[in-house]
Every structure is written in structure tokens, then in C-alpha cells.
């Protein structure tokens with residue numbers, strides 16, 4: 001799949017549910033309304049869609065959400081996708097999770113060919129964790145991370161940089177990731193979905209974060225690219241990679257290799273744009289995949305050049321109206 005700007009699309013992110021057992025303040029409002037269950041694709045339908053993308057050249061697939069591990073029966077999808085790893089058609093299957101269910105699922109993830117996962121964690125302080133996630137318990141996530149390590153999974157910690165929240169803790173988190181043998185990526189908040197608060201209050205540019213970290217750590221620019229928006233440094237003292245995702249201060253679109261599928265079968269060609277294609281109708285239109293594959297081609301042919309994120313104080317509406325939990329980051 002080649003888009004109009006010559007970018008080869010080989011990475012599919014699939015949000016398997018918009019539901020979650022947390023209500024992170026930057027991601028959701030407290031009283032979120034979720035999609036009616038009948039609008040959500042069955043796991044078999046999601047599997048069929050993923051298989052179509054794999055036939056069309058997707059080599060890397062990430063399950064996300066909402067919280068992917070709260071979807072009932074999720075391991076049947078993981079298992080089905082794991083088969084594509086065995087045939088070599090898919091090179092990598094991975095997952096972004098809040099970690100709350102890892103103790104239960106870590107071993108099954110490994111059994112089905114998953115080698116690396118991203119765990120989102122914004123603070124190491126239990127009280128602050130409860131505050132930012134509203135519903136989460138840090139202990140449970142820590143037990144999950146331990147279980148994942150014990151099962152042999154490589155873990156990358158994703159941390160959203162939040163002004164006056166974890167600004168002063170990022171140093172300790174870099175240290176902790178070093179001690180635990182985990183890479184880390186720090187993410188700027190993006191203006192997605194109504195969260196019932198002012199985004200500009202949370203926004204912390206990563207240029208400031210990096211300057212502060214450099215007071216204590218030697219950060220060496222690294223040529224490493226994951227094919228995504230992160231720019232990496234090596235933390236010389238720990239030997240671990242540290243990524244910065246800066247959608248607000250830096251444009252990363254020229255190397256974009258990905259598209260995003262929601263749990264209702266809507267394909268978003270760009271995280272920062274509203275344009276989307278419905279694949280549920282073509283999926284259900286026939287038992288064969290011809291109509292579906294045509295719809296996928298048509299969608300890739302419309303992938304935009306880039307996003308238009310801006311966070312302005314006083315701006316009343318987010319840049320895109322859907323929440324991050326719709327597409328899963």
C-alpha cells in the first residue's frame with residue numbers, strides 16, 4: 001500500500017475497544033459515553049479486517065484501545081493474529097496497555113508470539129497515579145509489569161509529560177526505567193476529544209523536559225528510528241533508549257507509515273485529522289474480501305500529508321473531536 005505522498009503503509013494500529021478501566025485525565029472525561037455494543041465489530045470481524053490488511057502488506061500490528069486487555073475474549077484475537085507471525089506474513093504483533101490486566105495475560109501474550117509491549121505510566125507515586133487515572137491502582141500495574149518481565153516481554157514505558165503533575169518526577173522515572181531495563185518514551189499531550197478541562201494547563205513542551213533532564217543525564221542523539229514519530233536519545237548513564245514524541249513542537253508526518261482502525265471498523269488515515277473511511281459496511285457486504293480490499297485501497301489513496309495540531313489557550317474545542325481512546329494513540 002503506497003499513499004499519494006509515496007509513503008509505504010506497513011503498520012496498522014487497531015483499537016479493539018473504546019472502553020477502559022481507567023479514566024486518565026488527559027484522555028477521557030470522567031463521565032465518558034462509550035459506543036453502543038452493537039456498533040462494535042466482533043473479534044472475528046476484527047480478525048478478518050486485520051487479515052485483509054496483512055494480505056495488503058501490513059507487517060506490524062499493534063493492539064490498543066481503550067484498554068485492549070479489558071475486551072472480553074481478546075486472547076482469541078491475539079491467537080489468531082499470532083498465526084500470521086508463524087507464517088511470516090506479519091513481522092511483529094504488539095500491544096499498548098495500561099498494565100492493569102498484565103498479571104493475568106502476560107504469559108499468554110508471549111505464547112502467541114508477542115515479544116514487546118508498551119505500558120503507559122505517568123507517575124511512580126500511588127496517590128498521584130490514582131489522581132491522574134481517576135480509577136487506577138498503581139500496585140496492580142506494578143504487579144502487571146513484574147509479571148510481564150517474568151514472562152520475558154520487553155517493556156517500553158510511555159509517559160505523557162504533564163505540567164505541574166509529573167514534571168519534577170521525570171528524572172526519577174528515567175532512573176527507574178534504567179534500573180528495570182526498560183526503554184521509555186515521553187509524549188506531549190495532544191488536543192484530542194473533550195476532557196472536561198483546559199488542555200493548555202496540562203501542556204508541557206518536551207523541549208523544556210529535555211533541557212531539565214540534561215541537567216542530570218547525558219543524552220546522546222541516536223539514529224534509531226522505529227518508523228514512527230519518536231526521536232530517540234541514548235541515556236549514557238543507563239544505556240537505555242529514551243524517545244520523545246513531540247507532535248506539537250515538531251512535525252513527524254513525512255515518515256508516517258501507519259493507519260488506524262477503530263473497533264467499529266472505521267479507518268483513520270491520520271491521528272490528527274477527522275477524515276475516515278468506514279470499512280464495516282464493505283466488510284459485511286459480502287463474504288469475500290474484494291469489496292473490502294477496494295475500500296482499503298481507496299482509503300489509502302486519501303491519506304493526508306500531515307496533521308494540524310495546535311493547543312491554544314482559550315481555544316474552546318479540541319483539534320480533533322474524537323478521544324484518543326477511539327484510535328488508541
Ligand code: SAM
Pocket residue numbers: 020026027064065066067068096097098118119120158159160187188189190191192324325328329
Ligand atoms: N489504554 C492503553 C494505554 O493507556 O496504554 C492504550 C490506549 S491509550 C489511548 C494509548 C496512549 O495514548 C497512552 O500512552 C496514553 O497515555 C496516550 N494518550 C491518551 N490521550 C492522550 C493525549 N490527549 N495526548 C497524548 N497522549 C495521550
Ligand code: SF4
Pocket residue numbers: 020021022023024027028065066067098120325
Ligand atoms: Fe484508558 Fe489508556 Fe485512555 Fe488511560 S490513556 S483512559 S488507560 S485508554
